[in-house]
Amino acid sequence: MLRWNEESSQVQAAALMRPAVSASAKVEAICKTILANVKEQGDKALLSMAKEFDNRSNPRLCVPLDEINASEQALSAELKYAIDTAYANVKRFHEAQLPKDIKLSTQPGVVCELKYQAIEAVGIYVPGGSAPLPSSVIMQGVLAQLSGAKTVVLATPVQGDKAINPAILYAAKLCGITTLIESGGAGAIAAMAYGTESVPKVNKIFGPGNSFVTMAKQLVAQTIPGMAIDMPAGPSEVLVIADERANPEFIAADLLSQAEHGADSQVILLCNSESIIEQTQQALTRQLANLSRKETAEQALANSSLILVDSIAQAFDVSAQYGPEHLILQLGDATPYLDKVKNAGSVFVGDYTPESAGDYASGTNHVLPTYGYSATYSSLNLLDFFRTYTVQTITKSGLTQLSKAILPLADAEGLDAHANAVSIRLEAIKNEQ
Amino acid sequence: MLRWNEESSQVQAAALMRPAVSASAKVEAICKTILANVKEQGDKALLSMAKEFDNRSNPRLCVPLDEINASEQALSAELKYAIDTAYANVKRFHEAQLPKDIKLSTQPGVVCELKYQAIEAVGIYVPGGSAPLPSSVIMQGVLAQLSGAKTVVLATPVQGDKAINPAILYAAKLCGITTLIESGGAGAIAAMAYGTESVPKVNKIFGPGNSFVTMAKQLVAQTIPGMAIDMPAGPSEVLVIADERANPEFIAADLLSQAEHGADSQVILLCNSESIIEQTQQALTRQLANLSRKETAEQALANSSLILVDSIAQAFDVSAQYGPEHLILQLGDATPYLDKVKNAGSVFVGDYTPESAGDYASGTNHVLPTYGYSATYSSLNLLDFFRTYTVQTITKSGLTQLSKAILPLADAEGLDAHANAVSIRLEAIKNEQ
Incomplete structure (x- = not known):
């Protein structure tokens, strides 16, 4: 027990100090090799890693749809109820976060809009390890489903010659996920980032994982333009x-x-x-x-x-x-x-x-x-599966009025062509009259 | 002119190819040195860089408040009108983006909330260069102002022995910015990331800049836990x-x-x-x-x-x-x-x-x-100045019902203590009855 008020600020800071985590140069080097292999060799690299790292004697990548659909038969009534309830509650809370477009006129003849667009293709990683994590499927899959993303890929490792866990499959089924890949670690992240014969390329990768997964996510976000990841893991x-x-x-x-x-x-x-x-x-x-x-x-x-x-x-x-x-x-x-x-x-x-x-x-x-x-x-929320963009529509009289704001600013910033794009239009308006 | 339909997919791709931009190892090394200097020496490092890189013979860091307040006297009526109008329109459009907390009951006795919290301290970088950029102040400063951030720092370089441009000062004044730092490049980013005697430490840094600014932003985001930046610049x-x-x-x-x-x-x-x-x-x-x-x-x-x-x-x-x-x-x-x-x-x-x-x-x-x-x-929007967090409040009967979802999932995931945190409470409820 530490008595806060009796301690120096140094001892206080030490009590709140987090354990150091730093990715080793070795992890980075291994991940870079894996990324390059998957980029070059696609499915072949994934299958060979499943043998090597997951001890699978006869690995496969895609889970057939009928296996996903049949998953609930293998679940106890209690576990099915639990997954159904978790799914429903998570859906209810995140559905309330569905964004609404904004449209307003900032001044006469100038209409501005903020619009939301679902990120088209998203990847969800679910770690393997000692036990299956259906909750991790739900916490990410529901959001992808609500966003309306066109492509949702779920990747998770399967150990040895076990079948993929039915609780994972059932949670994925509820979330409408049809592309389920049996692959783990940095290889799975690379597959979703670059795409392979079996794995569609995605725009954003979500999900927790070990130091290899975290490093691979950072590397693809840094090196592939436009590739995004959810948040730093710790x-x-x-x-x-x-x-x-x-x-x-x-x-x-x-x-x-x-x-x-x-x-x-x-x-x-x-x-x-x-x-x-x-x-x-x-x-x-x-x-x-x-x-x-x-x-x-x-x-x-x-x-x-x-x-x-x-x-x-x-x-x-x-x-x-x-x-x-x-x-x-x-x-x-x-x-x-x-x-x-x-x-x-x-x-x-x-x-x-x-x-x-x-x-x-x-x-x-x-x-x-x-x-x-x-x-x-932020805590993961539905907007992490959307991006915003803006739209403006300006009438002739709107531009005429707005030019009094644009031209002096373009002039102050020394940007002639910016001013010219407006004044050439003002001239056209004048000539019409 | 390129006729799209007559070209191979390779030529098509080449036409849409972006010019390569890659930060050189030299830029990275210089930035790392600057970051370390500012972290160690604070204001002293900033002042010495202002002399060296901005050719200032007698540099200062903070712009006095009365200088900010007096700025409009130096503006033409046209430029003042332009800044006022741009400020008003940007404010109107972004004010409509102010987020609303969400609160709902997912099942009886289980209330969940999504809450928005303004990021407490934000830094805004405005590049110098050949002309002042008051529009860059407005596009970032209005959002910081609307978010209600407690600390807003604006950093911008001043070249030679010129005074800081009054259009920058006036735009900052409209946005309610009182901490204005005459400092540029990687040094300014380091100052906002680590804090110095004159520059408050911030949680998130916004703003465009040259390759040194971009690299410095990336480095502080990668190395300081919790430090965030706006978006990759290109x-x-x-x-x-x-x-x-x-x-x-x-x-x-x-x-x-x-x-x-x-x-x-x-x-x-x-x-x-x-x-x-x-x-x-x-x-x-x-x-x-x-x-x-x-x-x-x-x-x-x-x-x-x-x-x-x-x-x-x-x-x-x-x-x-x-x-x-x-x-x-x-x-x-x-x-x-x-x-x-x-x-x-x-x-x-x-x-x-x-x-x-x-x-x-x-x-x-x-x-x-x-x-x-x-x-x-996304395009920069007001939510970039906020973070979300969630709150849940569960009653005894709410937990009793929800336990039917929690316990089988904790069991499936092999997390005993997760189950125990619920069952120990169910027991207490039972003993009360």
Whole structure:
């Protein structure tokens, strides 16, 4: 336990320091080779990587449509209900974000429009690893579906000779995804960025992944003009603000649900009660004992801080300074503080709003800025699947009036041809009269 | 003149090829040194660069407030009117983009919100060069003002021992900017990214610039966690689609108003009439003769293509393939085609809507994606000065119902602690009853 007010600003800063993550030059070099291979050899490179990295003896790339359609038969009724509900809630929340074009007249005869265009082709990456991640399909796939993107590619690795997990397929089916590629890592990112015989080229790539995936996304965004990626990825983190009446078991459970994500996860508790912090420490030890990912969670807890603050108001200041991906407010009444929330990715209000609700099913998106990016970056939202452009339509009399603004500015900026494009038209208007 | 249908796809692609731009390793190395100097030495480094690069004998950094306030006295009535009008139109169009928070219940007892937060501190860069660019101040400053950002820093270089241009100061004054820094290039970007004694540190940096500015922006975005920049910058470009009744003088004037921007600018004409193309060629020669930036425009024209298409519909296909920053439609009736517009940054409809209207005063933003980025990137808009975050609030009964979605998904993903954070609460609810 760290007593915030008794520490120097150096110790305070160290308590909020994130574990260092820097991509090694080795990761970059490997990714560059993979990118070049996929660009040159297409499907062949992907298949050879599936053998090498995913231990598949007879890899394939595309999942046949009837396999996607038949997926729900392999699911328990409970899991199907869960996926259906998560899908419906995420859809409801993001549907409300559908953008509306704007059209207005800025002065007589001058009409300006802001228009939204869905990004035409998007790629979604879903990591493999120890368990399938249907929630990751939903959190990205629903948005692609709502945007009306013409092409949606989902890529995910399959390990060994297992079949692709039916929960992944069913979530993809609900999202209307028909192009599902069994491929992972930097190779899958390269395939979506360059296109191959089986994989359509996309304009923007979404999705989390390991250091190879992250590096490959950065490389394609830097080197292919127009290629975009969702946001910088980093280790996951939670900050809990709890008051003197909070339930230490709930606090410990929330801290652990973040800690089990990865050894580089970070969890921070800010509390105004020494007794609650001590009880939380005990609850952490107790709950940790039963977790299947106990070792991961233990490593993450080593990066983490339980901090005693003077007041809940001070906790919000410290939280704004840290900028947490997830911010949980276990407060009797959070209302007076909600306006003080700053630099958080997603906020969970009250004793009965655990982070796992947002991770899976409340409706908010679980793709969030982390590692201090939440001061500037947004939680994933529907507009990330759109771009805006503008349109202006000006009448003759509109241009005549507007020229009084354009010409002196073009003159001040020394741009003759800019002025000429207007005055040549004014002359034509005069000659007509 | 290139006849589109008679050419191979290779020649077609070559006609739409953009001039290569790649930052040299030398630019990168210089920028890294400048960044390190400013980070270490702050104001001292900026002042020494102002002497070295801007030939200032007695440089200063901050423009005093009374100088900003007195700026309009030095402007002609015409230029003041122009700046006032451009400011008002840009403000009107972007004010309509002010975002509204979203709040809804996805299922009983589960309330989700999407909230907008202004990015707290933003930096605006305005290039110097041969002429002052008050329009660049307006196109960025109005948005910062409307967002309500707490800190807005504007940096612009001043050459030699001249005073900073009053048109820049007056535009800044209208936008409510009080922190105005006389500093340019990579040094100014570093100052806003790291902060110095005189320059507040910002979270996001906007604005165009030369290769040093662009490189410095990329470097700070890559190396400082959470630091954001507006969009990748590239050479400016226009594509004009004109029909058989279009005015060749207007076409030539629009092509030249783009060409005068820089030798690497690109201009493309797509027209369904050979005669109009020939008349445009003649008009280009005639108009070019009188331009003060004749040499620049001539060089740009060398990168450019006048293309004969079969039909206006085909022109829209070619335009979508190119993805122009500016798209001008000199068509008798553009209406049937407006839905076919794709991958354009800003569209100018009709014979009396020249690009210079949007560059200065119609109300739309002149900061646009270029170099093929318009398939994925947006024209600068008010949301670029905001970030979104989400909030969820769940009741006991809400969580009880939602747990049927959370628990099977946590189980499928092998995340025990995620499930535990819910079940520990369900138990508490049960014990209360």
